[in-house]
Structure formats: structure tokens, C-alpha cells
Amino acid sequence: MNFDRELDARGLNCPLPILRAKKTLGEMQSGQVLHIIATDPGSVKDFQAFAKQTGNELLSSAENNKEFEFHIKRK
Amino acid sequence: MGATPDIAVIDDLIRQRLDEILPQKLKEIQDSKTPSLAIIATKGTLDWAYPPFILASTASALGWDVTIFFTFYGLNLVKKDISDLKVSPLGNPGMPMKMPFGPDWFKSVNWNIPNIVQAGIPGFESVATSLMQQTIKNNGVASISELRELSQEAGVKFVACQMTVELFGFSHDDFVDGMDYAGAASFLPVAQVSDVCLFI
Numbered sequence: 327m328n329f330d331r332e333l334d335a336r337g338l339n340c341p342l343p344i345l346r347a348k349k350t351l352g353e354m355q356s357g358q359v360l361h362i363i364a365t366d367p368g369s370v371k372d373f374q375a376f377a378k379q380t381g382n383e384l385l386s387s388a389e390n391n392k393e394f395e396f397h398i399k400r401k
Numbered sequence: 402m403g404a405t406p407d408i409a410v411i412d413d414l415i416r417q418r419l420d421e422i423l424p425q426k427l428k429e430i431q432d433s434k435t436p437s438l439a440i441i442a443t444k445g446t447l448d449w450a451y452p453p454f455i456l457a458s459t460a461s462a463l464g465w466d467v468t469i470f471f472t473f474y475g476l477n478l479v480k481k482d483i484s485d486l487k488v489s490p491l492g493n494p495g496m497p498m499k500m501p502f503g504p505d506w507f508k509s510v511n512w513n514i515p516n517i518v519q520a521g522i523p524g525f526e527s528v529a530t531s532l533m534q535q536t537i538k539n540n541g542v543a544s545i546s547e548l549r550e551l552s553q554e555a556g557v558k559f560v561a562c563q564m565t566v567e568l569f570g571f572s573h574d575d576f577v578d579g580m581d582y583a584g585a586a587s588f589l590p591v592a593q594v595s596d597v598c599l600f601i
Binding site: 337338339340341342344345347348365366375376379380 | 455458459462463464540541542543551555
């Protein structure tokens with residue numbers, strides 16, 4: 327999937343991946359896509375909730391070799 | 402001359418119409434409202450410093466309005482210098498005592514040290530605190546100062562209880578910038594309209 331910005335949140339634990347994602351999305355334009363890579367297993371549920379609450383669309387969520395990848399489109 | 406309108410019929414029409422409109426209207430009101438979180442932080446140790454700042458920073462990332470009211474030992478969490486926050490395993494049976502170094506089998510050992518021994522060893526708390534800080538770092542968990550900074554950057558309101566500031570002999574200079582100083586009468590109206598209110 328294409329994306330405009332990438333956030334490496336590997337090794338970071340709750341709530342840092344969410345906080346970093348929020349900050350990065352804040353620096354992006356509406357409609358742009360952020361690609362996040364995380365290792366915190368809690369981030370799967372957390373990014374779902376984050377997207378629902380903030381209205382930024384979670385385009386994809388996938389697990390790959392103990393790494394979690396997300397694509398979020400800025401509102 | 403028209404007939405007098407029948408009140409019962411009108412009431413019935415209004416009720417029907419309200420049933421149709423109200424759920425949608427209530428949903429609109431709910432959706433347009435910014436959720437809010439009000440926290441009272443009363444503990445001043447390294448372990449108890451986490452819940453208020455994790456919840457506050459996360460709530461603000463979700464777009465919520467957040468206020469933290471720091472009172473009693475919670476004031477320790479907003480001092481400029483928080484390098485002296487400690488955690489104590491003494492009289493704290495819920496706290497696992499594990500080593501942050503060595504092979505995995507060694508790290509998983511829970512060191513069950515009797516209270517009387519903990520109390521008798523000078524500097525036990527400081528050692529436990531540095532082990533905890535190392536564990537926090539190893540696990541990619543944010544430091545308290547980082548979470549506090551992120552909270553403040555995100556617009557979380559910090560309010561210190563003026564009464565306990567005086568009671569403990571602190572001065573406003575001891576605390577981070579951007580604090581408000583107030584009392585219970587200021588916090589309660591904030592708590593009243595908050596969606597989530599926590600005493601930590």
C-alpha cells in the first residue's frame with residue numbers, strides 16, 4: 327500500500343505508539359496515509375480504538391513476524 | 402368557527418414526532434461533544450506516577466479535554482525535578498522483584514525478600530528504584546518526564562492543590578511551568594461535567 331509518511335514505533339510500549347502516531351498525523355495533510363510499524367501487541371486493539379475515536383481511517387492492520395503494521399489515513 | 406383542537410391529539414402527534422427526531426438529535430449531540438477526563442493524582446511514587454500520565458496523554462491523543470488535579474503526594478509528580486521519584490517494594494506485596502539483567506531464566510526469578518530484611522538494608526529503596534528504572538527502559542516504556550512533557554504539549558491542564566502546596570512547604574517555583582493553583586471548589590465543577598473521572 328502507498329503511504330506518505332512512515333513511523334517506526336518498534337520497541338516502544340503503550341501508549342507511545344499512539345502518541346507518536348497522533349503527533350505525526352498532526353504534521354500531515356488531510357487524506358495522506360501514515361504507515362506505522364510496531365512491536366507492541368496491544369497496539370492492534372489500540373489503533374482500532376484510536377481510529378474510531380479520532381475519525382482517522384484505519385485502512386489496514388496486519389501482523390507480520392511479530393511486527394504489527396498499520397495504515398492510517400488522516401482525516 | 403373551527404372545532405377546539407383536541408389537546409390529546411396534539412400531544413399524541415408531538416410524541417410521535419419526537420420519537421422520530423429525538424434519537425437522531427441525541428446522536429448528533431453525543432457525536433459533536435468533546436469527551437473529557439478529570440483525574441485526581443494523589444500518589445507520589447514512581448509506579449503510581451504512570452497511570453495519570455499514561456491516561457492523560459492517551460486521552461489527549463484521542464482528542465479529549467483533560468485536567469489533572471495534583472494533591473497531597475501527587476504534587477511530587479509535577480515538581481521540576483522528578484529524578485527522585487522512588488518505588489518501594491517494602492510493604493508492597495503486589496510488586497514483583499525481578500532483575501533487569503542476566504539470562505532470561507534469571508530475569509524471571511521473583512526475589513521474595515522479607516519485609517524485615519528490606520527495612521534493615523540501607524538504600525534498599527534506591528536499589529529497587531534503579532532496578533525498576535532499568536526494567537522500564539528495557540521494555541520500551543516511556544519515562545515519567547517524557548509522558549509528562551507529552552501531556553503538557555498536548556494541552557492537558559495541570560492544576561495543583563494550593564492547600565497541600567502550602568501544607569508541605571512547597572513554593573510555586575518548585576513546580577513545572579504552566580500550572581494552575583486552585584482548590585476543591587475549582588476541581589469539582591470540572592469533574593461534574595467530565596465523562597470520565599478518576600481518583601488515582
